[in-house]
Amino acid sequence: MSQSQRSVLPVVLAAGLGTRMKSSTPKVLHQLCGRPMLAYVLDAAEEVGHRRPLVVYSPATAAITEVFADRADFALQSTPLGTADAVRAALAAAPTEIAEVLVLSGDVPLVDPDVLAELIDLRRARDAVMTIVSVRMIDPAGLGRVVRSDDGGQVLRIVEQKDGTPEELEIDEINAGIYAFDGQWLRRRIGDVKPSPVSNEFYLPALVELAAEDKRAVISLEVEDDGTLAGINDRSQLADAEFELRTAINEAHMLSGVTMVDPSTAYVDATVELASDVILEPNVILRGSTRIGAGTRIGAGSQIVDTIVGRDCLVWASILECSEVEDEVQIGPFSHLRPKSSIGRNARLGNFAEVKASRLEPGVQQHHFSYIGDAVLGEKTNVGAGTITCNFDGTQKHKTKVGKRVFLGSSTMLVAPLQLGDDARTGAGSVVTKDVPAGMLALGVPARLREPRKPGTKLPPDKAE
Ligand code: UD1
Ligand code: MG
Secondary structure, eight states: OOGGGTTEEEEEEOOSOOGGGOOSSOGGGSEETTEEHHHHHHHHHHHHOSSOOEEEEOGGGTHHHHHTTTTOEEEEOSSOOOHHHHHHHHHHHSOTTOOEEEEEETTOTTOOHHHHHHHHHHHHHHTOSEEEEEEEOSOOTTSOEEEEOTTSOSEEEEEOGGGOOTTGGGOOEEEEEEEEEEHHHHHHHGGGOOOOTTTOOOOGGGHHHHHHHTTOOEEEEEEOOOSTTOOOOSHHHHHHHHHHHHHHHHHHHHHTTOEESSGGGEEEOTTOEEOTTOEEOSSEEEETTOEEOTTOEEOTTOEEESOEEOTTOEEOSOEEESOEEOTTOEEOSSOEEOSSOEEOTTOEEOTTEEEESOEEOTTOEEOSSEEEESEEEOTTOEEOTTOEEEOBOSSOBOOEEEOTTOEEOTTOEEESSEEEOTTOEEOTTOEEOSOBOTTOEEETTTTEEEOOOOTTSOOOSOOOO
């Protein structure tokens, strides 16, 4: 952090109703690549400010105080009367001696911290009371236009869309909604902003004219339109911003050694970690705290949420939620790991295998049409086609424990609570209601116990794999 940034208080405006989102969720809590919009603004604020960001909220956006309690202070704007009124509310909650205030909009999430640092330095270097960020946009509709003196040198005022004359609305230079202020000047003048006669709102950009009255400079930092300063007011702009961010995320992963067969269809949250030599096939969605180990291939159509996948795995057109998968596992096509599943090294899950809250020890095979819930399956156990843990008795869930090297014949119903010892076997179609000791065979409906036949003799017809 440079010396010039030591006294900066970052203020983030997030009290607006966000009516153009047409949503019951506060605008700044809408997600971009898996994180709320406001999280990105706070990242930038933390990088350049030396104080905890001060976020302005209103009763309608009070949910943000819970979501961000650990990383911001909050100021209440009881009625959102406009951005100047929001800053007034922030100053009422801020220490009086603040020398510099950086104002950020909660709805401009992709803002680059380097631009903020430049904005702060520019204000100091030019001894301005206020610096703004301006961008020339192909489509400036909806945004505040920067009106300059005839020679183009001086910023005279900023005109909002609602208030502009047709001539003013022709201007393509817009105000990005990000400002650095001399703290003491801001405190003196914020109360002098008059409401717009058109909308009745107190506009923060009206301070440009108050600075002119005081014969103090307002300097504009003009930056290229690279998409990072786009404000999000509606869902279409939300989708545009998500596209920009997704493209940047994918680019960074590819440069660190991830193959994306078609990056335009790889949907990877900002929070996901991918090791080198991961391969993402088309139409893959990776969400939340997901981590994928080196050399793992995620096949087309897979969706993985909050799941850790080890090295050299293959996940093929499957859905994995809140689970853990060790190294060299193969899953799919069309498997479903539901929450709290843990799959041991080198296990194989195949067509329509569903697992919930269960541990499959290394080398388990579960290839076809099966459901394992609330269970532990020991090493190298084989789950025959159509096998199901009947874990729910209509009222309660019960557990199933299956030992090592157990052979579950096709269409075995394991009626929990139940335990099967190591090397036990079940016959095809058996309904197992009682525990099976190690090495025993359970057969029939309901299953009865027998000694298994000696190796090499004919087994029950349960090997329909
Ligand atoms: C604002 C600027 C506009 C700029 C644009 C850039 C004003 C009057 N206009 O317009 O010049 O081009 O941003 O994106 O400032 N907010 C409050 N309290 C309020 C009103 C708004 O905290 O009473 C917050 C909102 O939650 C939002 C931010 O301020 O995060 C900006 O408000 P918004 O209504 O989106 O302003 P824009 O119309 O986008
Ligand atoms: Mg806006």
